[in-house]
Amino acid sequence: MxxxxxxxxxxxxxxxxxxxxxxxxxxxxxxxxxxxxxxxxxxxxxxxxxxxxxxxxxxxxxxxxxxxxxxxxxxxxxxxxxxxxxxxxxxxxxxxxxxxxxxxxxxxxxxxxxxxxxxxxVPMVLSIHPSLPAKTLKEFVESARANPKGHAFGTSAVGSPMHLAEEAIKRESKLDIPIIVYRGTAGALNDVLGGQVSGMIDAIPSSAPHIAAGKLKPLAVTTSHRIASLPNVPTVAESGYPGFEMVxxxxxxxxxxxxxxxxxxxxxxxxxxxxxxxxxxxxxxxxxxxxxxxxxxxxxxxxxxxxxxxxxxxxxxxxxx
The missing domain is CATH 3.40.190.150 (Bordetella uptake gene, domain 1)
Structure with missing residues (x-):
């Protein structure tokens, strides 16, 4: 051959x-x-x-x-x-x-x-511990600016969409609070639920049950429009950050x-x-x-x-x- x-x-x-x-x-x-x-x-x-x-x-x-x-x-x-x-x-x-x-x-x-x-x-939502008095993203930012050492964000991973969205909000609002990185969503959520961390941006599927149970207070969603599952929660764009969108x-x-x-x-x-x-x-x-x-x-x-x-x-x- x-x-x-x-x-x-x-x-x-x-x-x-x-x-x-x-x-x-x-x-x-x-x-x-x-x-x-x-x-x-x-x-x-x-x-x-x-x-x-x-x-x-x-x-x-x-x-x-x-x-x-x-x-x-x-x-x-x-x-x-x-x-x-x-x-x-x-x-x-x-x-x-x-x-x-x-x-x-x-x-x-x-x-x-x-x-x-x-x-x-999936959309993401910025939620905080319900013991915090802020009812809106603007109020949370003002509170965190006044007492930066008393606040922190949690996130599931460096470079995750959640982390990048938190960094974007920090940068645009001139907010100087730490972002604590965990080995996954569960660890970050547990510390927000326990009040050790002020709040976090998270994909809605993992936060939704805790929001429904009143264990998390949602302040804003990251989509360009409000979502059906949280119709009363404004978007980040509506909360003072025009054009903000991240999923x-x-x-x-x-x-x-x-x-x-x-x-x-x-x-x-x-x-x-x-x-x-x-x-x-x-x-x-x-x-x-x-x-x-x-x-x-x-x-x-x-x-x-x-x-x-x-x-x-x-x-x-x-x-x-």
């Missing part, structure tokens, strides 16, 4: 092998890494997605919480995993922002991952090098899951808006977000060094 024919034969065999892998995928449990502690919105979205994928395929999709370093530890573990479709990552924009903030992050969000799908987004979005990634047939199989499974009544019933009440972007469309979205975060990080001089 001449070299050209041998190469063609080899490529044909490889193509057949990859197609066979995709057809049989998944034939063993799939691990979905969540790089935060259980209890936050990333964790909630991942668990609902995992359950739907498990029911679709008959194969277990298992959530693995690997928290630390503002989501970098779990994200890096996925970046270094075998690109076979059996280790995946559910993350927020923190995946994109982390390398902009710290040179110690051990992954490149573009080079080291294969984007599978954007899953959707938290969530996506699914695999390690770079994932064979394209498996990537396409995953895209189809995820698209079906996110369009299902099962996922809607569990996430829509949490103000989650499903918005599935696949493949190149998701990659283009990520590139736009990366440019936006570069500007925010630079303007706020955010660094983890």
């Amino acid at each position: 001449n070299p050209i024919a041998a190469l063609a034969f080899g490529l044909a065999v490889l193509g057949t092998s990859l197609a066979g892998q995709a057809q049989n995928y998944p034939d063993k449990p799939v691990r979905i890494v969540v790089p935060y502690q259980p209890g936050g919105t990333v964790d909630l979205v991942a668990r609902v997605l995992a359950q739907s994928l498990t029911e679709q395929t008959g194969t277990q999709f298992i959530v693995d919480n690997r928290s630390g370093a503002s989501g970098a530890i779990g994200s890096e573990a996925v970046a270094k995993a075998a690109p076979d479709g059996y280790t995946l990552l559910v993350q927020s924009p923190t995946l994109i922002a982390n390398p902009l903030i710290s040179r110690k992050v051990g992954y490149d969000p573009i080079r080291d991952f294969r984007p599978i799908a954007m899953l959707g987004s 938290s979005w969530y996506g699914l990634w695999a390690p770079h090098g994932l064979p394209e047939p498996i990537a396409k199989k995953l895209e189809a499974l995820v698209q079906k899951a996110m369009a299902s009544q099962f996922v809607s019933d569990r996430l829509a009440p949490q103000s989650f808006e499903a918005q599935t972007l696949l493949g190149n469309s998701f990659s283009a979205f990520i590139a736009r977000q990366q440019t936006r975060y570069m500007v925010i990080v630079k303007e706020a001089n955010i660094t983890a060094e």
Whole structure:
């Protein structure tokens, strides 16, 4: 067999092998890494997605919480995993922002991952402990300005949408209070609920039950318009910050090098899951808006977000060094 024919034969065999892998995928449990502690919105979205994928395929999709370093530890573990479709990552924009903030992050969000799908987004809400007298964002800012040592924000991770939104409000209001970084949403929420921290900006799914129970006082939502689940809560823009808008979005990634047939199989499974009544019933009440972007469309979205975060990080001089 001449070299050209041998190469063609080899490529044909490889193509057949990859197609066979995709057809049989998944034939063993799939691990979905969540790089935060259980209890936050990333964790909630991942668990609902995992359950739907498990029911679709008959194969277990298992959530693995690997928290630390503002989501970098779990994200890096996925970046270094075998690109076979059996280790995946559910993350927020923190995946994109982390390398902009710290040179110690051990992954490149573009080079080291294969984007599978954007899953959707949720609004965020700025809430404070109900013992604080402020009834509006303006009143809270005035109180914090008068006593900066007596106030602090909590946040789930350096570079998270919540953190960047808090930094933006601090900068625009000339507010000088610390932001305490936790290893996930649950830790920050617990300290706000306990009164150790004044307040935080959080994705609505994890704060909503505490707001409903009167354990958190909502002051403003971060969307450009009021939301149906909190109709009496004004936007940040209405509260004195014209043009302010920021949401938290969530996506699914695999390690770079994932064979394209498996990537396409995953895209189809995820698209079906996110369009299902099962996922809607569990996430829509949490103000989650499903918005599935696949493949190149998701990659283009990520590139736009990366440019936006570069500007925010630079303007706020955010660094983890």
